[in-house]
Amino acid sequence: MSTKTDAASLDFELFRREDGRLVMRRDENGKLTEVPLRIACCFPWSLREEFISLRDDKGRELALVEKLSQLKPDTRQLVEEELNSAFFVPRIRELLSIERQAELFLWRVETDSGPRSFLTGHDEHPRTLPNGRILIKDVSNDLYLIENPKELSAKSWKLLWAYLD
Amino acid sequence: MLRNLFQYYLRQPETLPTLLSAELERRYPGEKVCTYALCDLDSAQHFSEQWVIIAGKLLVTATPLTGRDTWDFRSFALTEIDSFELFDGLSSSSLQIVGEKKRLLASLHFTRRQSRALSNVQFVAEQKKKQLKDSSVSRDLADGLDPDDEYREAMLKAIEDAKSMLSMPKMGVMLRLLSYLRPHKIPVICAFGTAALLTLVLLLPPYLMRVLVDDIIRPAEQGKVDNPYRMLWLVIGALALVYAIGEFMGFIRMRVMSVVGEKICMRLREDLYRHMQKLSLSFFSSRPTGTLIARVSSDTDRLWDFITFGVIDIGMAILQIIGVAVALFFQDVSLALLVLIPLPIMAMMFYFHSIRIQVHFLRMWRKWSAMTAVLSDVIPGIRVVKAFAQEEKEVERFSEKNRAVEAEAQILHRNWTRFWPTVVMLMHTCTLIVWIVGAPRVVRYITTNGEEGMPLGVFLAFTGYMWMFWAPVQQLGMMSRVINRVTTSASRVFEVLDTTPSIVSKENAVPPPPFAGDVRFENVSFSYDGARNVLKGVNFEVKAGEMIGLVGPSGSGKTTLVNLLCRFYDVKGGRILLDGVDVRDMELSGLRRQIGVVLQEPYLFHGSIAENIAYGSHGISPRDIIEAARAANAHEFICGFRDGYETIVGERGQTLSGGERQRISIARAILHNPRILVLDEATSSVDTETERKIQEALRRLVAGRTTFAIAHRLSTLSAAKRLFVLEDGKLVEQGTHAELLEKPDGVYAKLHRTQVELQANVVV
Numbered sequence: 032m033s034t035k036t037d038a039a040s041l042d043f044e045l046f047r048r049e050d051g052r053l054v055m056r057r058d059e060n061g062k063l064t065e066v067p068l069r070i071a072c073c074f075p076w077s078l079r080e081e082f083i084s085l086r087d088d089k090g091r092e093l094a095l096v097e098k099l100s101q102l103k104p105d106t107r108q109l110v111e112e113e114l115n116s117a118f119f120v121p122r123i124r125e126l127l128s129i130e131r132q133a134e135l136f137l138w139r140v141e142t143d144s145g146p147r148s149f150l151t152g153h154d155e156h157p158r159t160l161p162n163g164r165i166l167i168k169d170v171s172n173d174l175y176l177i178e179n180p181k182e183l184s185a186k187s188w189k190l191l192w193a194y195l196d
Numbered sequence: 197m198l199r200n201l202f203q204y205y206l207r208q209p210e211t212l213p214t215l216l217s218a219e220l221e222r223r224y225p226g227e228k229v230c231t232y233a234l235c236d237l238d239s240a241q242h243f244s245e246q247w248v249i250i251a252g253k254l255l256v257t258a259t260p261l262t263g264r265d266t267w268d269f270r271s272f273a274l275t276e277i278d279s280f281e282l283f284d285g286l287s288s289s290s291l292q293i294v295g296e297k298k299r300l301l302a303s304l305h306f307t308r309r310q311s312r313a314l315s316n317v318q319f320v321a322e323q324k325k326k327q328l329k330d331s332s333v334s335r336d337l338a339d340g341l342d343p344d345d346e347y348r349e350a351m352l353k354a355i356e357d358a359k360s361m362l363s364m365p366k367m368g369v370m371l372r373l374l375s376y377l378r379p380h381k382i383p384v385i386c387a388f389g390t391a392a393l394l395t396l397v398l399l400l401p402p403y404l405m406r407v408l409v410d411d412i413i414r415p416a417e418q419g420k421v422d423n424p425y426r427m428l429w430l431v432i433g434a435l436a437l438v439y440a441i442g443e444f445m446g447f448i449r450m451r452v453m454s455v456v457g458e459k460i461c462m463r464l465r466e467d468l469y470r471h472m473q474k475l476s477l478s479f480f481s482s483r484p485t486g487t488l489i490a491r492v493s494s495d496t497d498r499l500w501d502f503i504t505f506g507v508i509d510i511g512m513a514i515l516q517i518i519g520v521a522v523a524l525f526f527q528d529v530s531l532a533l534l535v536l537i538p539l540p541i542m543a544m545m546f547y548f549h550s551i552r553i554q555v556h557f558l559r560m561w562r563k564w565s566a567m568t569a570v571l572s573d574v575i576p577g578i579r580v581v582k583a584f585a586q587e588e589k590e591v592e593r594f595s596e597k598n599r600a601v602e603a604e605a606q607i608l609h610r611n612w613t614r615f616w617p618t619v620v621m622l623m624h625t626c627t628l629i630v631w632i633v634g635a636p637r638v639v640r641y642i643t644t645n646g647e648e649g650m651p652l653g654v655f656l657a658f659t660g661y662m663w664m665f666w667a668p669v670q671q672l673g674m675m676s677r678v679i680n681r682v683t684t685s686a687s688r689v690f691e692v693l694d695t696t697p698s699i700v701s702k703e704n705a706v707p708p709p710p711f712a713g714d715v716r717f718e719n720v721s722f723s724y725d726g727a728r729n730v731l732k733g734v735n736f737e738v739k740a741g742e743m744i745g746l747v748g749p750s751g752s753g754k755t756t757l758v759n760l761l762c763r764f765y766d767v768k769g770g771r772i773l774l775d776g777v778d779v780r781d782m783e784l785s786g787l788r789r790q791i792g793v794v795l796q797e798p799y800l801f802h803g804s805i806a807e808n809i810a811y812g813s814h815g816i817s818p819r820d821i822i823e824a825a826r827a828a829n830a831h832e833f834i835c836g837f838r839d840g841y842e843t844i845v846g847e848r849g850q851t852l853s854g855g856e857r858q859r860i861s862i863a864r865a866i867l868h869n870p871r872i873l874v875l876d877e878a879t880s881s882v883d884t885e886t887e888r889k890i891q892e893a894l895r896r897l898v899a900g901r902t903t904f905a906i907a908h909r910l911s912t913l914s915a916a917k918r919l920f921v922l923e924d925g926k927l928v929e930q931g932t933h934a935e936l937l938e939k940p941d942g943v944y945a946k947l948h949r950t951q952v953e954l955q956a957n958v959v960v
Contacts, residue, residue, distance in 0.1 A: 050298040052281070075286060116305075117285035119241050135358060137205065145243035148207050149309075152358050156562070170358040171309035174287035193555045196562055 041094060041101060045109045053113050055085060055093060066093060070113045076160050079118065083110060120176045121147060123167075126187035129194070136194075138167070142175065149173060156196055165195070202348075205355055206309070208234060211344045212247060216258055219267055220251060227252030231320045231343045233313035233350075237288055237305035248304055250274075250320050253328060255293070257302055272301050274325045280318050291318065312350035369686045370679070373499065374507070376464065380456045387452040391508050394445035395515045399523055400438045402660030404431050406527075410653030449508060457504030465496045468692055475692075476699040477764045478724075486572035487565040491692055495685040502682040510675055513668035520665040527658045528650065534629055535662055538622050542669060549615050550676040556608045557684045563604045567597040612677060619673055623666045630662060699766060699784065707786030711871035712775050713740035713902035715761070719770035721925075722756055730756045732925040733770065738918075743903040745916030745933075747944060752922040754906045758874045761904065762791050774872070792870030794897070796877065796906075798861030800852070805834055806841040809863045820867060827896045828863035829889040830856070855886035862893045873898065875905035877912060908951075919944065 043057035045068070052067040066087050073082035083096040099107050121142040130137040139148045149169035157167045157177075165177040177183065183191065202210035212232050220229065232249040249256045256271045272295070281292040291314060293301045306314060377384050408431050416424040469492055472479075480488075524532035574581060574590050581590050634655050641649030715738040722731040731753045738744055746754040759765055760772060763779050772779045779787060789812075800808050809824060810816045821841065825831040833856055837843040845851055852860070865873065875894070891911055898905075898915075907913050914933045921929035921936065921944045928943055929936055936944040 048298060050281075050294045050300040051292050051303055052298075069283070116241070116288075116290065117283060119237075119285060120287045121243075121307075142243075144237070144241055146207075147243060148205065150205050150355055150358060169309075171307075171311075171354040172287075173308040193558060195559075196566060 041096065043094065045106045047109060053109055068093070068113075070110065070117055072114065072118055075118055076164075076166070077162060079114070083114065085110075120166075120174045123175050123177045125184060126190045129190050135170075138169075138175075140175065147175075149175070157191070157194055159196060165191070201352060201355070206351060208236065208351075209245075210348065212249070212347075215265060216247060216267055219269075220249065220256065220258070223269060224251055224254060224256070224271065227254055229343050230324070231316050231346055233306075233317045233347065234310055235304040235306040235314070236310055237307060239303070239305060241288070241305070246304065248302075248314070248317055250317055250324065253324070255321055257304070270302065274321055275328050277301065277321065277325060280321070282318070289314075309351065309354065312353055313347050316346055316350055369683050369690060372690065373503075373682070373686050376460045377456070377503070377507070380459065383452045383456050387449045387456070387508055388511060390445040390448045390452075391512045392515055394442055394449065395512055395519055397438050397441050397445070398516075398664070399519050399661075401435060402523070402657040402664065404435050404438075405660055406653035406657035407431055408653070409656055410651045414652065450504075453508055454504045457500045460503055461496045461500040464499060464689060465492055468492050468496070468689060471693050471695075474700075475695060475697045477759075478698060479695060484565075484569035484572060486568035486570070488692075489572060490565050490568050491688050495688050498682055498685040499689070502678060506675065506678050506682065509671060513671045513675070516668040517665065517672075520661050520668075523661050524658065524665065527654050527661065528634075531630055531634055531658060534633060535626055535665065538626055539669075542619060542622060542673075545615070545619065546673050546676055549612070549673075550680055553608065553611055553677065554680050554683075556604065556611060557680045560601070560604045560608055561684050561688065563597070563601045567594070567601050570594050570597050616673075619670070623669075627659070627662065630659065634658065699763060701784040702781060705781060705783040707783040708774070708777065708790065711740075711790050711902075713871045714738065714773075714775050715872065715902055715904075716773040716776075717757075717770070718773065720757075720760065720767050720772060721769040722753075722760055722765065723768055724756075724765075729768075730925050731760070734922075734925075734927050736920060736927060736930065738902060738904075740902055741900055742918065743898055743905065743916045745905050745907040745913050745919040746922065747907060747913065747919055747947060748922035749947070753925045754922055755876070757922070758793075758876070758904055758906065761872070762793065762874065763787060790871045791874065792865040792868045792872070792901075793874045794858075794861050794865045794876065798857045800845045800857060800860065802845070804839075804842045804844055805837075805860060808845060808860055809841075809867055811864055813867050813869075816867065821863075824863040824867040825860075827866050828859045828893040830859040830863050830893070833859075855883075855890060858890055859893055862890070862897055866897050871901060873901045873903040875903060875907070875912075877905060877907050921947075 043055050045053060045055055048054045048067070053070070054065050054067050056063065056065045058064075069086050069088060069090075071084040071086060072079060073084060080099045081097060083099065084092050085094045085096065086092050096102060096110070099110060102110060121144045123140045123142050125141040127139040127141065128137075130139075136151045137148065138151065140146070149171075151167060151169050155168055155170075157165050159165055163180065165180050167175045167177075169175070177191075180188070180191070202208065212229065217229065220227075228251060230250045230252075232247055235246040235248060236243055238244040238246070245260055247256075247258045249258065253274055254271045255274055255277065256269060258267045258269050260266075261268050272293070276295050277293055278296050278298075279294045281294060283290045283292070288305060288307050289311060290306075291304045293304070295301045304314070408428075412421070412424050412427050412431065415421045421427070472488065472492075521532070521536065524535060570593055574594070581587060634650060637650040638652050638655045639649070641651055643649075717734050717736050720731055720734045721729055723729045734753075734757065746757065748754055756765075760767055761779075763772075763784065766780065774782070774787070801811065806818070806821050809821050818841075822831060825834055825841075834841055834843070843851075875898075894912070895915070903916075905912055905916060907916065913919060916933070918930055919933060919936055920927055921942075923943050929939070936942055937948060939945055
């Protein structure tokens with residue numbers, strides 16, 4: 032199990048298997064092995080394109096990609112696809128209402144993925160991420176992201192503002 | 197009701213759409229729907245609708261076609277499915293259904309809220325597949341369940357959990373706060389009575405002014421009275437009396453209310469702390485200590501302020517407004533109407549102002565607690581700060597929060613300071629109007645020799661009353677700020693009081709009799725967050741007095757296992773039996789009293805060593821303490837201290853070394869004399885001599901008790917009667933140290949090899 036990130040460990044090929052799995056094919060001591068991959072992002076909120084860990088089903092790291100740009104274009108595209116689906120978070124475009132019920136809050140929002148309503152717990156405030164984005168977690172652990180709070184409409188901002196830390 | 201919840205919170209169908217189930221029946225006759233779930237994302241990550249249904253021997257997916265009355269169906273025989281692969285993403289998951297030869301049959305995407313329903317689908321599908329392939333497997337699984345109920349329950353679980361965390365308050369925050377006055381009825385009524393009297397008495401001075409001018413000075417001017425001085429002294433005496441009574445009433449009211457206020461706050465603080473002690477570990481792990489401290493200390497203090505002064509002030513102000521208004525009308529009706537006109541406008545201004553400012557108070561409170569959170573986070577870790585020379589950085593972290601508090605406060609102040617002059621201006625305008633209308637009438641009264649117009653005394657009294665009228669209005673306005681502050685604080689306090697502990701004794705649960713010490717885990721599974729299972733179907737049986745060593749890589753579930761045994765958390769599946777009784781059926785404190793815990797990082801409270809050893813035990817004599825300390829090999833070093841057993845140890849026992857603290861906590865456990873012992877062994881290395889002493893102490897402690905030791909030291913491992921090896925939440929191996937070592941590919945054997953290698957390095 033190698034966790035080194037020298038150029039040699041990036042010497043592999045990725046392809047999508049029939050069952051939809053991303054598979055790593057590489058030369059291991061002269062033997063060609065194929066391992067289905069799972070992808071983890073070390074800094075999902077600040078460095079989405081860097082330090083991508085490629086792991087097998089047991090969670091062992093097969094390679095750590097320091098920068099996506101180090102990969103060959105077609106490999107990179109496969110990794111990006113996988114990242115996009117695993118790290119998908121609905122992005123809030125507009126806030127329609129925030130209704131307070133005792134200490135729970137019912138949000139109605141418009142996201143890039145369509146309209147949504149969700150409930151947040153009484154101690155769960157929107158969290159401001161280091162780069163100014165705002166993350167909201169609901170009672171089911173679903174996440175919602177406001178990519179650029181400054182671009183929200185005045186009405187949305189007015190609703191949100193009172194709950195920001 | 198359920199129907200409403202679905203529409204209200206989730207905005208998704210509360211059952212399988214009727215059209216869809218009708219269509220299903222038509223297409224796949226005889227295949228009964230067992231369970232279903234909604235996949236609310238499509239492959240392009242848009243919210244959409246796709247149903248996955250287990251019907252009879254089939255797995256069916258259905259996507260609505262535009263037009264909404266037809267569906268695109270795909271179906272697979274369950275036997276055709278080779279495996280399900282679940283991929284948990286950040287906020288969404290996908291379930292790949294894979295057929296033979298790794299052919300992808302379907303790929304389902306959904307958000308977290310659907311996870312539970314989908315895992316039901318996966319579970320049922322796997323069970324049914326097994327039944328279909330092997331007819332010997334019992335067939336009743338999942339057949340008796342109502343699919344609609346299952347789906348509903350799965351979907352609403354998270355919402356119900358969040359709601360059950362709060363016992364919903366029935367009254368408004370203010371009313372609820374006032375209800376705390378109820379036990380102090382007599383003093384409160386007394387205070388209100390004196391306050392009312394005070395208000396009435398204070399209405400007199402302007403009237404006396406009127407008498408002075410119109411009945412004494414003016415007539416004297418015109419030579420109409422013989423001896424004006426008698427009347428004069430009478431009026432002055434009356435004024436003195438009014439003030440004296442007023443002062444006395446004011447004194448009584450303050451005295452009574454400050455006493456009552458303090459009592460109420462003491463009760464609130466105590467209620468709050470008592471309730472916090474009842475709350476489960478999960479409550480504390482999710483909240484910074486600082487904000488909890490703030491709620492018990494500064495928030496209750498604000499409530500005192502309000503109860504002592506605010507409540508009565510408001511009552512008095514309202515009474516005074518009414519009293520003065522009556523007096524104004526009594527003096528002159530038309531002028532009184534002029535004064536009252538702006539009143540509704542002002543009321544509205546106050547109302548909108550208080551709504552606006554409430555938000556600021558909320559934000560202000562949050563910034564404040566963020567600031568205190570920094571304190572309670574950093575001060576206990578001050579050694580780390582100093583060791584890494586991060587003082588400057590920490591100052592910066594604090595001052596950042598401090599600045600945020602200041603900025604928020606400035607916004608707040610800007611808001612109300614801007615509001616205030618506007619209100620005062622309105623008052624002044626009113627005064628001007630009264631002068632404009634009233635003064636000419638006084639002049640006319642004099643020029644017409646009292647035939648028409650207004651006597652000077654009435655005018656003076658009127659203006660006097662008018663100022664008395666504005667004072668309470670102004671006070672009420674100020675009060676709105678106090679009320680806002682107080683409602684924020686009060687709701688923070690009530691929020692804690694309203695949180696129901698998630699772990700409680702069942703009603704009429706009885707304290708368990710002294711345990712023999714048999715422990716049994718039956719198919720126990722557990723998850724902290726509801727998503728990732730930390731324990732997965734753990735089964736074992738331990739006989740009374742047996743010592744079990746728990747081993748496994750970190751994160752394998754060892755600590756969770758003992759947490760469940762102590763019932764710090766409740767199992768999510770399966771059950772835990774002590775002497776054949778489910779721990780959930782036992783009275784909680786009775787259960788915990790019989791379980792002793794020696795933690796990795798022993799926590800010593802501020803107090804003497806003797807107090808720390810006796811912590812949690814009752815009726816302890818000094819001899820007991822010494823004997824326990826002896827057994828724990830602690831007696832020797834304790835006697836070496838100048839103050840002996842009365843040596844005060846710091847908040848975290850910082851004046852003692854790690855080995856010493858550990859031995860004190862062993863002494864504590866020995867004295868506590870539990871039937872079941874949990875030992876969380878420290879990995880930190882101490883010198884060999886200390887190690888030997890600790891081992892010896894532990895051996896004495898363990899003797900005769902059922903013991904679960906989270907062990908790292910080889911000596912403890914070999915002392916254990918059996919070892920349980922955990923990996924990834926599962927019990928993968930068990931047996932004695934020697935037995936396990938014989939399995940060359942065993943998890944334990946591997947762990948042991950690395951351990952030995954490490955130790956070899958250390959020793960050299």
